[in-house]
Amino acid sequence: MVRGMAILLIMQLLGEVISRGLKIPIPGNVIGMGLLLAALGLGWIKVQWIQEAAELLLAHLALFFVPAGVGVMVYFDLISAEWLPIVTAMVLSTFVVMAVTGRVALRLDRRRGADDR
Amino acid sequence: MIDELLYSPLFGVALTLACYALAQKLYVRTGSIFFNPVAVSIVAIIGFLLAFRIPHEAYVAGGRLVLFLLGPSVVALAVPLYVRRREILERKVPILLGITAGALASILSASGLAWLLGGSREVILSLAPKSVTTPIAIGIVEKIGGLPPLTAALVVLTGCLGAICGPEFCRLIGVRDPAAMGLAVGTAAHGIGTARMLEVDRLGGAVSGLAIGLNGLITAFILPLIVALFL
Structure with a gap:
């Protein structure tokens, strides 16, 4: 558990070093995810070392977003002044993205001859 | 005290x-x-x-x-990806093109609708990366000039919406394949959508986690270009 947590944090740290050092617009944690995936694929890190820590964090993934959502209260004034564009764009765009992504993936998968039920 | x-x-x-x-x-x-x-x-x-x-x-x-804790959790998304790597590699083309199409659709529909309805420049820019996970969206908005804390909040609200009705909406439009559904929900609703997909289907959850990272990468590259061209 502690070993897994340490590995995850070290990967994130390495990702931050790369992100800031090379001034890439991609955050360190995403680069860290790529590094961990590569290390797992190369066999440098065994999946058992990190499975417990990863499963614990992913089981509560949604919780970690709560504080950012609470930040909406700071912008109540701006949001109430521009509620129509904000709410409409956010809601419709979310459905557009799901429809486009899902249908494109399904069409390409089907062309390949896969069964999509 | x-x-x-x-x-x-x-x-x-x-x-x-x-x-x-x-x-x-x-x-x-x-x-x-x-x-x-x-x-x-x-x-x-x-x-x-x-x-x-x-x-x-x-x-x-x-x-x-x-x-x-969101930081190490994003890193931890490598684990379901690694465990499901064979099923994911089998579908690499639909996955990559599906996320790319979704990332473009997200930027264009969010900023386009906000612009049509008379949103201010700040709001349009803050909304543009709304489907990208919080840490990436904040980084992008700092670069293009929106309000990072507003983006963080809009990202979370988008995530809630996708988590609440994503899988149901996908079934409604005929996207029942778990991988395609995970791709759609992860691309639209990042980590909060992925948390829901992990409850719905294991492969769908893994693909959804992949979509968080890839949508973030693609948007981080495309959005500054689109802003430079149009805004």
């Missing part, structure tokens, strides 16, 4: 965990997707702060600690 405690991380962390634990219980008890634990917790915490006239700055000290 009360002020000192309110501004210590203890208060924010305790409030967040207590609200989330209660919200999760409500979600399990009612079995209703509309009681999404993230959405309910946000409403409860804001309600609590307003009711007791506690400023948002007091909550931030603890909020930051909870948010900190």
Whole structure:
């Protein structure tokens, strides 16, 4: 558990070093995810070392977003002044993205001859 | 003394965990997707702060600690990807093109609709990366010139929406394949959508986690270009 947590944090740290050092617009944690995936694929890190820590964090993934959502209260004034564009764009765009992504993936998968039920 | 405690991380962390634990219980008890634990917790915490006239700055000290765990959690998404690598590699073409199409659709529809309805430049720019996970969206918005904390909040609200009705909407439009559904929900609703997909289907959850990272990467590259061209 502690070993897994340490590995995850070290990967994130390495990702931050790369992100800031090379001034890439991609955050360190995403680069860290790529590094961990590569290390797992190369066999440098065994999946058992990190499975417990990863499963614990992913089981509560949604919780970690709560504080950012609470930040909406700071912008109540701006949001109430521009509620129509904000709410409409956010809601419709979310459905557009799901429809486009899902249908494109399904069409390409089907062309390949896969069964999509 | 009360002020000192309110501004210590203890208060924010305790409030967040207590609200989330209660919200999760409500979600399990009612079995209703509309009681999404993230959405309910946000409403409860804001309600609590307003009711007791506690400023948002007091909550931030603890909020930051909870948010900190988002970092290693994003790294941890490599685990389901690695475990499911064969099924994912088999579908690499539909996955890559599906996410690319979704990322473009997200930027164009969010900023286009906000522009059509008369949104200010700040709001349009803050909305553009709304489907990208919080840390990436904040980085992008800092670069293109929106309001990062507003983006963070809009990203979370988008995530709640996708988590609440994503899988149901996908079934409605004929996207029943678990990988395609995970791709759609992860691209539209990042980590909060992925949390829901992990409950719905294991492969769908893994693909959804992949979509968080790839949508973030693609948007981080495309959005600054689109802003330079059109705005």
